[in-house]
Amino acid sequence: MxxxxxxxxxxxxxxxxxxxxxxxxxxxxxxxxxxxxxxxxxxxxxxxxxxxxxxxxxxxxxxxxxxxxxxxxxxxxxxxxxxxxxxxxxxxxxxxxxxxxxxxxxxxxxxMKGIPETEQEMVFELLPQIRDNLDHKGEETN
Known part of the structure; x- marks a missing residue:
């Protein structure tokens, strides 16, 4: 994206x-x-x-x-x-x-007004994952 x-x-x-x-x-x-x-x-x-x-x-x-x-x-x-x-x-x-x-x-x-709670929770969960990826903690090993 x-x-x-x-x-x-x-x-x-x-x-x-x-x-x-x-x-x-x-x-x-x-x-x-x-x-x-x-x-x-x-x-x-x-x-x-x-x-x-x-x-x-x-x-x-x-x-x-x-x-x-x-x-x-x-x-x-x-x-x-x-x-x-x-x-x-x-x-x-x-x-x-x-x-x-x-x-x-x-x-x-x-x-967050007007954003369904499920979508709020999804963003809440995704942002730390993105941070981990930037820190290379989320890298998969080949």
């Missing part, structure tokens, strides 16, 4: 723009939300874990974490290794996560 990536990018950019507008009311951006989402859903973690998950350079994640710390959303605590810092959510961060998550769920529902 030719044109899939074109269609995906035509969806991705307006989606991020809408998310940035929604999150901007909380002094956040989509990139900051990604860090919040990871820490909230995967528990206390290191910068390296976030970097690997999103395939982002460490200096970018470091800047985002510092900004979230300044806002009182996450905090760094000592890890097992003295050089390693573990990032965890604060109570303020948990409350903010719940507020933003509710609004993002509303946006998801608006975006």
């Amino acid at each position: 030719q044109g899939f990536f074109y269609r995906y990018i035509r969806l991705y950019r307006p989606l991020v723009k809408k998310l940035n507008g929604l999150l901007g009311e909380y002094d956040l951006s989509y990139s900051l939300w990604q860090v919040i989402f990871y820490v909230r859903n995967f528990g206390p973690c290191t910068l390296v874990e976030i970097c690997k998950y999103y395939e982002v350079e460490r200096p970018n994640v470091t800047r985002m974490v510092h900004r979230l710390e300044e806002q009182g959303i996450v905090e760094q605590i000592p890890g097992k290794d003295r050089r390693e810092k573990v990032i965890r959510m604060t109570e303020r961060g948990e409350n903010l996560y719940r507020q933003c998550r509710a609004e993002i769920t509303g946006l998801e529902q608006q975006a």
